[in-house]
Amino acid sequence: MLVLLHDALVAVLAWLGAYAIRFNLTLPTAYVDDALSTLSWVVPLQVLIFWRFGLYRGLWRFASLPDLKRILRAVGLAAVLVPAILILGRIGALVPRSVLVLDPLLLVTLMSGSRLLYRLWKEHRLSLSGGDAVPVLVAGAGTAADMLLRELRRVGASWHVVGLLDDNPSLQGRHLQGVPVLGALDELVAWADKLGVRNVILALPAAPHAVRRRLGEACVNAGLAVQTVPGLDDLMHGRVAVGALRALELDDLLGRDPVQLDDSGLAAWLGPRCVLVTGAGGSIGSELARQIARFRPRRLVLLEQSEYALYQLRQEFEARYVGIELAWVIGDVKDGVLMERVLQQHRPALVFHAAAYKHVPLMEENPLEALRNNVLGTWTFGRAAVAAGVEKFVLVSTDKAVEPTSVMGASKRLAELVGQSLQRPGGTRFVAVRFGNVLGSSGSVVPRFRAQIESGGPITVTHPEVTRYFMSIPEAAQLVLQAGLMGEGGEIFLLDMGDPVKIVDLARLMLRLAGRNEAEIPIVYTGLRPGEKLFEDLHSPRAGVSGTPHPKLWRVSEPTLDGEQVARLLLDLKARVQAGDAAGARDWALALANGSARTAADPTPPAWRGVSPAS
Structure with missing residues (x-):
């Protein structure tokens, strides 16, 4: 109801403002009564149209281009119906034609402007109040990074993005939503040291896995806390929002590009x-x-x-x-x-x-x-x-x-x-x-290492040279x-x-991902178990x-x-x-x-096709 009253007030101001602009802000006395008498016809009609176009179902905090399109359509229809109503209602008031043109322009400006100003106020409230935002670097300056910046501001997240990095030379040195693109992706760790940043967000869902893996490993080795936006498939299908960040996982570092299926x-x-x-x-x-x-x-x-x-x-x-x-x-x-x-x-x-x-x-x-x-x-x-x-x-x-x-x-x-x-x-x-x-399968080394890290260690590895795919x-x-x-x-x-991985390197990688090191959680070698190989x-x-x-x-x-x-x-x-x-x-x-067994010949082998599975 507050929004409806706001738009009704805006409609009044726009109608009277159109008259004022038409007469250079010196409205003749003869037109004052006409301007006021027509309000009782024009404003209810416009508010009714706004209601029918669903302008009061949205939230101003999320006002965006679709809301502007709805306002344009609603005001456009009102601009057609207002003169028709004035004529059909045989209202004898003098309404200059320029007022009928100026009114919709003022309506669109005031209605959309108030909504966008409210959204800007909500998004910047935390930063303007000087909250305890954590500085963060974002790897990527494309569409995903743009969406991420909007999402972080919208939800009032406690991140303060101090810079972006991207390999596209045309983006470097520019600003995205007021955030500078500092340099190339390979400079991420150097910029983190220079700016004193300990948190990184990877906003590269469409980049080749090798690129994301290289960045992830560099950040983990530098002791940076890394989070990443969801995968491209999840974003495209709308399963999650770009702001649904998650911690970097083992799959991000050991996985590969998506399989292309038929x-x-x-x-x-x-x-x-x-x-x-x-x-x-x-x-x-x-x-x-x-x-x-x-x-x-x-x-x-x-x-x-x-x-x-x-x-x-x-x-x-x-x-x-x-x-x-x-x-x-x-x-x-x-x-x-x-x-x-x-x-x-x-x-x-x-x-x-x-x-x-x-x-x-x-x-x-x-x-x-x-x-x-x-x-x-x-x-x-x-x-x-x-x-x-x-x-x-x-x-x-x-x-x-x-x-x-x-x-x-x-x-x-x-x-x-x-x-x-x-x-x-x-x-x-x-x-x-x-x-x-396979990473994370039941009974495999990954969940065992994870459990050992969570319990404070030690991590047990059978042999320093044991290697697996x-x-x-x-x-x-x-x-x-x-x-x-x-x-x-x-x-x-x-x-x-792909390439084989040493199990001890996997253990060290998992330690770094968990923010720990071998001084805190040691790696202990227990010897190869029965039936195990060093290499597969x-x-x-x-x-x-x-x-x-x-x-x-x-x-x-x-x-x-x-x-x-x-x-x-x-x-x-x-x-x-x-x-x-x-x-x-x-x-x-x-x-x-292994191809060396010799079994005794059976002179009367069973008839293969006649044997029931139950036997």
């Missing part, structure tokens, strides 16, 4: 089909499910052994992916009868098999369970998929399957052999995808989908993992590696076994597992995975 191909492949994901509650399985859900499949079946993990995933998906038909199955891939029933009930065209035991030292202590789950489980589930007529079966594998030294790695290499042996012309197509460590969980899941789309059957795909290989020296149409995917050619051979080997493995021969089963699996 979105149209994936939409055509996934959209009309029923898709099933095993191990859906795990790090990779759940991210695979999220990425698949983006393409809105006809039905998404999520299978998981852990009730709690599946419950958590269900809470997320039912809130986030409305409109997708979801099916939730608690079950074990080793249960052949259940797998047959699930596959026959839902008839998935595509299966992503992410269910596996993956923790290397833990599996060294439980080799029989690693082999039962990762090998026999894949065999059981794979044959059930063949029987159910699944079009494509994508196995999530690991770089630890290359010349394995652990039972976990051996079990995943044998799972690859199982999938390849199940390949039949015209039948289910089996594709395996290998990749290394890392990629983000979303990147791994996206490339698994892309490999699944490209695979014709029988292939092993390898993801481009992405393929064996004997393997053939060839490129694919996608720059981050490679095709690996490894020796294979036929179905009859694999059937005999798996019966041998099953016998060892049932006998509880843990040491023997482990040695047998490692020897076979």
Whole structure:
């Protein structure tokens, strides 16, 4: 009501002001009565139009160009209707034509000016009052930086931006919203020292990841507190505002540029089909499910052994992916009868098999369970998929399957052999995808280091030279989908993992990100654990590696076994597992995975296609 009264007063002032300007501020007595008598017609009409155009639904604090457009439209309509009303109402007052032109100009000026002045007052109130604002440098002077400055002023944030940096020479030396562009991005640390600034905001959502990584590392190494604006994808889709700053994370420093997916191909492949994901509650399985859900499949079946993990995933998906038909199955891939029933009930065209035991030292202590789950489980589930007529079966594998030294790695290499042996012309197509460590996955080194830092240390590293490949969980899941789309059957795909990272360097980086150092939280070396390597290989020296149409995917050619051979080997493995021969089963699996196993010939091998998954 206050705003409405304000505009009514403005309408009065504009109408009388138009008369005053028309007569050079000396209004003749003859026109005074006419100016006042017409107010009772003009002002109510204008206020009614303003109301209908929604001028009182907005907030002056956020007044912007759309509000000005609404004012222009409303005043424009009023400028047309006012003379019409005066004529139709047969009002005998003398209204000069220049008044009818001047009035709307004054209205637009007064109404929009008051709103913008109020916004400026609100935005600058904190800085004018000399509050305890923290000085900060902003890397970037483009659109994101412009939006960030507006957002910081709008919300009254306790940041005082003292300068911007950008590599565009045409911007350097200029001002953006009154803030100077001091120099290039590589000068950030020098400017921080010169100005005594300890806080930096990265406003470069569209810049290549290498640029953001270089800046982030420079700031972290210099002991600067770094925050970053949200990613470009989140900003474009309106999921978050540019002012929703977050602390620099490990993904920002170790991650890479976004994966370029064949979105149209994936939409055509996934959209009309029923898709099933095993191990859906795990790090990779759940991210695979999220990425698949983006393409809105006809039905998404999520299978998981852990009730709690599946419950958590269900809470997320039912809130986030409305409109997708979801099916939730608690079950074990080793249960052949259940797998047959699930596959026959839902008839998935595509299966992503992410269910596996993956923790290397833990599996060294439980080799029989690693082999039962990762090998026999894949065999059981794979044959059930063949029987159910699944079009494509994508196995999530690991770089630890290359010349394995652990039972976990051996079990995943044998799972690859199982999938390849199940390949039949015209039948289910089996594709395996290998990749290394993923940042932040459950049981991985990153959450362990984070927990150790939070508890005050020490950080435990097995060996100063141990090195691993890392990629983000979303990147791994996206490339698994892309490999699944490209695979014709029988292939092993390898993801481009980038450069390897020393685990001790990762620990030091996490310390700096947390604002700590080795004097406060020491790094302790504990020795390599059973089954661990110093370095992981992405393929064996004997393997053939060839490129694919996608720059981050490679095709690996490894020796294979036929179905009859694999059937005999798996019966041998099953016998060892049932006998509880843990040491023997482990040695047998490692020897076979490394290509040197010799099993006794079985004169009467089982008929491969006649064996039920339940057996």
